[in-house]
Amino acid sequence: MSYHVLVQFDVPSDKRDAFAKAALFDASGSLHNEPGTARFEVIRDENNRNRFYLDEVYENETAFLQHCNNSTIGKFYDMIDDYAYGPVFLFRGNRIVG
Numbered sequence: 001m002s003y004h005v006l007v008q009f010d011v012p013s014d015k016r017d018a019f020a021k022a023a024l025f026d027a028s029g030s031l032h033n034e035p036g037t038a039r040f041e042v043i044r045d046e047n048n049r050n051r052f053y054l055d056e057v058y059e060n061e062t063a064f065l066q067h068c069n070n071s072t073i074g075k076f077y078d079m080i081d082d083y084a085y086g087p088v089f090l091f092r093g094n095r096i097v098g
Contacts, residue, residue: 009086022079029072036063
């Protein structure tokens with residue numbers, strides 16, 4: 001059963017490019033170095049260009065928790081710590097399959 005996470009970050013307008021670069025670094029590291037990561041997308045809100053979402057899918061909750069302790073996410077937070085507001089968890093949960 002897959003585990004889904006959607007988080008939101010707000011950033012100052014002059015940091016949008018820096019945040020996108022940092023988030024793509026996190027996504028790439030997760031997809032290439034964490035076997036339990038199924039999807040990791042960086043999305044910018046169409047109505048608020050200073051808002052970003054990280055849409056993540058893992059094989060299970062354990063894979064997500066391993067991601068939270070990986071060095072890639074630590075580097076990501078180091079890169080954005082002085083300007084980004086977040087993460088705000090919009091949802092976390094398991095996909096229901098019928």
